Amino acid sequence: MSQITIIDLAQRLGLSKSTVSRAFRDSSDISPKTKARILAKAEELGFSPNLYASNLRVNRSQTIAIIIPEFGNNFFSQAIKGIELVARSKKYHTLVYVTDNSVQNEASIVRSLANGRVDGVLISASGEGKDHSHLQTMKDHNIPVVFFDRSYGDYPSYFVTGNDFESSRLATQHLIDNGCKRIAYLAINQMVSIGKIRMDGYKKALEDNGLDFDEQLLLDTENDEDVNKEAIRELIRTKQPDGVFASVERLAISTIRVVNEEGLKIPNDIKLICFSCLDIADLLSPSLSVVKQPAYEMGREAAKFLFGQINEPVGLEEQHTTWLESSLIFQRSSRK
Amino acid sequence: MSQITIIDLAQRLGLSKSTVSRAFRDSSDISPKTKARILAKAEELGFSPNLYASNLRVNRSQTIAIIIPEFGNNFFSQAIKGIELVARSKKYHTLVYVTDNSVQNEASIVRSLANGRVDGVLISASGEGKDHSHLQTMKDHNIPVVFFDRSYGDYPSYFVTGNDFESSRLATQHLIDNGCKRIAYLAINQMVSIGKIRMDGYKKALEDNGLDFDEQLLLDTENDEDVNKEAIRELIRTKQPDGVFASVERLAISTIRVVNEEGLKIPNDIKLICFSCLDIADLLSPSLSVVKQPAYEMGREAAKFLFGQINEPVGLEEQHTTWLESSLIFQRSSRK
Numbered sequence: 001m002s003q004i005t006i007i008d009l010a011q012r013l014g015l016s017k018s019t020v021s022r023a024f025r026d027s028s029d030i031s032p033k034t035k036a037r038i039l040a041k042a043e044e045l046g047f048s049p050n051l052y053a054s055n056l057r058v059n060r061s062q063t064i065a066i067i068i069p070e071f072g073n074n075f076f077s078q079a080i081k082g083i084e085l086v087a088r089s090k091k092y093h094t095l096v097y098v099t100d101n102s103v104q105n106e107a108s109i110v111r112s113l114a115n116g117r118v119d120g121v122l123i124s125a126s127g128e129g130k131d132h133s134h135l136q137t138m139k140d141h142n143i144p145v146v147f148f149d150r151s152y153g154d155y156p157s158y159f160v161t162g163n164d165f166e167s168s169r170l171a172t173q174h175l176i177d178n179g180c181k182r183i184a185y186l187a188i189n190q191m192v193s194i195g196k197i198r199m200d201g202y203k204k205a206l207e208d209n210g211l212d213f214d215e216q217l218l219l220d221t222e223n224d225e226d227v228n229k230e231a232i233r234e235l236i237r238t239k240q241p242d243g244v245f246a247s248v249e250r251l252a253i254s255t256i257r258v259v260n261e262e263g264l265k266i267p268n269d270i271k272l273i274c275f276s277c278l279d280i281a282d283l284l285s286p287s288l289s290v291v292k293q294p295a296y297e298m299g300r301e302a303a304k305f306l307f308g309q310i311n312e313p314v315g316l317e318e319q320h321t322t323w324l325e326s327s328l329i330f331q332r333s334s335r336k
Numbered sequence: 337m338s339q340i341t342i343i344d345l346a347q348r349l350g351l352s353k354s355t356v357s358r359a360f361r362d363s364s365d366i367s368p369k370t371k372a373r374i375l376a377k378a379e380e381l382g383f384s385p386n387l388y389a390s391n392l393r394v395n396r397s398q399t400i401a402i403i404i405p406e407f408g409n410n411f412f413s414q415a416i417k418g419i420e421l422v423a424r425s426k427k428y429h430t431l432v433y434v435t436d437n438s439v440q441n442e443a444s445i446v447r448s449l450a451n452g453r454v455d456g457v458l459i460s461a462s463g464e465g466k467d468h469s470h471l472q473t474m475k476d477h478n479i480p481v482v483f484f485d486r487s488y489g490d491y492p493s494y495f496v497t498g499n500d501f502e503s504s505r506l507a508t509q510h511l512i513d514n515g516c517k518r519i520a521y522l523a524i525n526q527m528v529s530i531g532k533i534r535m536d537g538y539k540k541a542l543e544d545n546g547l548d549f550d551e552q553l554l555l556d557t558e559n560d561e562d563v564n565k566e567a568i569r570e571l572i573r574t575k576q577p578d579g580v581f582a583s584v585e586r587l588a589i590s591t592i593r594v595v596n597e598e599g600l601k602i603p604n605d606i607k608l609i610c611f612s613c614l615d616i617a618d619l620l621s622p623s624l625s626v627v628k629q630p631a632y633e634m635g636r637e638a639a640k641f642l643f644g645q646i647n648e649p650v651g652l653e654e655q656h657t658t659w660l661e662s663s664l665i666f667q668r669s670s671r672k
Contacts, residue, residue: 043447141382256619257619
């Protein structure tokens with residue numbers, strides 16, 4: 001079978017080329033019945049109006065991009081699921097990019113999207129730094145950007161995230177209520193919004209309870225979990241925390257492994273709580289206390305903002321943040 | 337800033353338009369130094385040669401698609417990670433589609449890719465049925481398709497998968513060695529290759545040990561885990577299996593929950609093993625015995641086959657399968 005053209009399709013249907021063309025332009029000049037017949041025949045023959053030619057005309061790629069910092073993480077797979085479902089309902093295609101937590105990679109990906117490949121971009125930011133010129137490129141090309149989970153606060157856009165300050169404060173308060181006095185905080189990239197905000201919630205709870213913030217109990221982590229494990233081991237051996245608050249799931253998993261290897265027990269020797277979207281946290285040994293973000297909903301809401309901006313662009317002067325509430329699920333790992 | 341054209345770029349560089357154009361065509365007519373200078377300036381200005389115009393000429397979208405049956409599954413997120421990394425190294429863009437285990441959705445996605453949107457497609461098949469005309473569409477448009485994990489055996493293509501027959505046989509043998517005589521098998525879609533092959537390995541182990549295959553111990557499952565949980569509960573109550581072999585991870589998780597809810601114990605009352613890519617199987621209570629597929633490597637190898645086919649197409653008369661070996665990790669859930 002050679003490639004079907006619009007002329008072939010019109011001949012098979014016994015219709016004029018311009019009638020067939022109207023069906024694809026979604027024109028109101030043809031009856032719904034005729035339109036349905038044309039689209040059904042097109043599907044049967046594997047014909048769709050030439051994508052690129054039609055892009056040149058209407059300047060729509062019917063494609064969005066998702067840019068995330070990492071993949072091995074339940075949060076991002078659930079968020080992508082939420083985004084993908086909205087995109088599918090809009091008959092949009094979804095490009096997925098992973099930056100490996102590198103702002104340079106993020107910049108290079110964003111630049112590659114500037115010339116018509118996508119109608120909009122969803123980003124969970126990979127870092128901060130001061131050079132956001134790659135985002136300026138999107139603005140110059142009128143391509144809307146919506147952030148989810150992690151943003152650059154200075155870029156005017158919609159941003160959908162969790163109520164991380166309050167969740168962190170409550171999670172830390174819970175550890176204090178269960179007797180912890182020396183709570184280690186395992187941080188990720190403090191240069192992105194969630195890094196700062198989650199730590200601020202932790203600090204607030206310490207302050208509320210008259211506990212000093214001890215910088216030696218703060219661990220700045222890497223992307224490499226083997227490196228992190230050794231840093232956590234060192235922290236546990238030398239600083240003897242009685243509680244650990246991990247700002248992302250993989251740091252909590254590394255903590256459990258190190259505590260086991262050191263012959264200590266959770267929760268008896270060290271209590272643990274973390275941000276996590278793991279849906280089997282209750283089946284771990286011991287069951288894991290978590291701040292569970294609504295990852296799927298976050299992806300879905302961010303996608304809705306993006307399609308709003310694609311269909312009816314609104315110029316924003318500053319960032320508009322929507323906070324979705326996380327659930328605090330206290331299980332055995334953090335209890336007396 | 338208005339949209340940068342190739343003429344603007346040439347002017348900024350003090351070069352002719354045709355010289356600049358050669359850099360983007362990767363022509364050997366210009367020096368590497370000049371080419372590097374042009375590409376650096378293009379990146380700085382956020383210019384790339386008009387994507388769609390250039391597609392019309394060279395017929396390359398620099399894009400591949402991944403079509404998977406479901407998302408909430410560690411296997412697929414790790415496989416996508418492997419694919420994405422290869423695509424990135426080739427400077428390709430990656431579209432991701434989820435079919436929700438529906439062949440109809442798969443067909444409609446594949447058809448939407450026929451007209452130049454992608455240079456190749458990676459599919460983990462969503463079902464069998466007899467109508468593979470959507471794949472024929474790919475063939476008619478000379479778009480290579482490579483399958484991973486789950487395939488349609490009758491479509492001539494490369495296929496990268498696990499050694500599932502042997503892994504299933506060994507996992508079942510392990511349950512028998514640990515005293516199980518009534519092993520339930522939790523199946524997914526027996527119409528896709530892995531459904532059939534995994535069950536065949538289970539049956540072979542029963543046969544090798546002189547145990548009858550009891551159809552009443554076979555549970556055909558749905559996409560909805562709430563429905564599956566009730567079916568597993570019914571099976572456990574009425575058929576009293578002493579072992580469960582779950583062909584995918586989510587069925588094992590449902591089994592653990594039901595066993596707990598029924599007041600039974602794993603492994604004392606029921607032993608459990610499953611296919612799973614969960615990297616915290618050892619942290620579950622009890623630690624979970626798994627057949628662990630090399631998901632990341634499977635994605636990576638499938639992507640390499642696809643880029644081979646994109647760059648130097650080879651006409652295939654039949655399916656060429658590459659089997660990657662899974663690891664059997666026996667932990668507490670399946671032991672005496």
